[in-house]
Amino acid sequence: MSRMDIQTRLTEFGIAVTSQRLEVAGILLDKPQHLAADQILAMLRKKGSRVSKATVYNTLHLFAEKGLVRALHVDPSRTFYDSTIHPHHHFYHVDIGELSDIPDEQIRIMNLPPLPPGTELENVDVLIKIRDRKI
């Protein structure tokens, strides 16, 4: 995704463009992936970028709030940000703590229960936990 495309993307989602936001988006939106804030910060630093930790966190919160990326709470120790916003579900490989997208989008949930009164649906997450097969 080119610098220009990213700029357009931010604007589409109602996010004011700044150089720091372009840098963070440039890393996360590069491909379908799940990255934690500290991983993004490390990648920025390796590139020689000087974006601060506070800004990385602020920016990811803003992106998630505006719907440009999706926050995932799976690993108990940190929040992952998903560059894919098209609805999809995940495998979580518990032995290695790694998250991957479910290729088959055909998962369907039958008999969705009635929601508690006064509430509305935000979204449905299916998380399939897998582990190494023990022979």
Place this chain on the structure above:
Amino acid sequence: MSRMDIQTRLTEFGIAVTSQRLEVAGILLDKPQHLAADQILAMLRKKGSRVSKATVYNTLHLFAEKGLVRALHVDPSRTFYDSTIHPHHHFYHVDIGELSDIPDEQIRIMNLPPLPPGTELENVDVLIKIRDRKI
């Protein structure tokens, strides 16, 4: 659940009985609920119990490992322990950060995708995120 029942429960799950473990189990297994370690610690302290923080954490880890309770990673800030181990799914009310069981157990997932090679299924979690209805 009586003291004696809890004792039996621990033994069934291969957990050596100690007074601290009975106290922690006494609180968590009291009813179907989702509690974080610090909530359990606070409840113990209010009762005048002297179980240490380290023991509460050790104990909950042990319980989850042995299958007596289930750890849930939903709230990004802490781990909740579920006293219900019968397979079931959850609502997560994002506005108030509260977890509740889905009453209708009839949720069914169709078209479960093939697992990555060399892995086996551990379990499937469905998390339905809900929020206050905006009029």
Place this chain on the structure above:
DNA sequence: AGATCCTTTAGATTGAGTCCAATTGCCCAG
């Protein structure tokens, strides 16, 4: 009693995430 082994404990430490007050940078009115 002593030896062995598991469990508990206080307190220090870790680390993701948040907060804050000061600074920077951008945009526009005069």
Place this chain on the structure above:
DNA sequence: CTGGGCAATTGGACTCAATCTAAAGGATCT
């Protein structure tokens, strides 16, 4: 241009769930 206004950024202090450590406690056996 110029400087006032305002959002965005920043370093560093701070929070707090969770973990670690090394010492003490407790049970069981001989």
